[in-house]
Every structure is written in C-alpha cells, then in structure tokens.
Amino acid sequence: MTYEIELVTAIAELLDAAGVSEWQSSGAYAPTGGPITVIRTVPDVARAVVTLSTYPVLDAWGWDDHVTGVQVRTRYPGTNPLDVDQLDDAIYQLLHGRHGAQLGPHRISKISRQSGASLGPDENKRWARSSNYYVHGPRN
Secondary structure, X not given: OOHHHHHHHHHHHHHHHOOOOEEXXXXXXXXXXXXXXXXXXXXXXXXXXXXXXEEXXXXXXXXXXXXXXXXXXXXXXXXXXXXXXHHHHHHHHHHOOOEEEEEOOEEEEEEEEEEEEEEEEOOOOOEEXXXXXXXXXXXX
C-alpha cells in the first residue's frame, strides 16, 4: 500500500473505532444505519457519508517535514443542515490537535484542520460539508 492509502485507511479505522462512522475495507454497506466511511467517492446512498481524500501540500527535504492534506467531506440525509455539522464536529474532535500519534504504520507529528465550509444541499436536499486537515510527519 502507498503512504496516502495507508493514511486514509488508518483514519477510517480511527473513525470506526470511535463510533463516528462505520468502515469496511471491502464489501457493500447495509442500506440503512449510521454514517459510513468511503475513500475518494461519494456514493448515492441514503446513509450519512464520510469521504476521505488525500492531496499533497508540502513535500519537504527534511525527514519529518511532509504535510499531506486530507479532505473530509461529510453528507447527511434529511434537510436539517445541523445534522451534517454535528458529524463534521465529531470528526474534528477526533482529528484536530491529535499529535505524536500512530496512524497505521506511520508516526505523525500533528493533525490540524486548516479550513472548512458548507457545501450546501445536493440535488436530493442532503446537506454536505468539507473540512481540510493537514497531517504532518515523515512520509515513509
């Protein structure tokens, strides 16, 4: 596995262990239940969705200076925008400020949210948000 795949997989496992969203590395999710976590795709399902995507921010010369962005996109069924805000906040509480931690096989220095915004409702009136986190640490 590559560094970025290992990173988002470890975050998905962390969200699952904390009870924030369900993670399955393979197979289909049940059609009903709480939030689910997926990587890089936003499926058209009736459940709340957490989508994790990575992007490069800073590829530094030093061994511990790398910064990888993780976009966390959340979507919640129903017309109440506060529901997706609560899901986004649960993820914020888990990720922002985490430091000196292990994510999968990688030791990270810190994670911080850098930005976030409402994406508004989609065509099915499901509200969505996006938050961008920076993961600092060696890319090994």
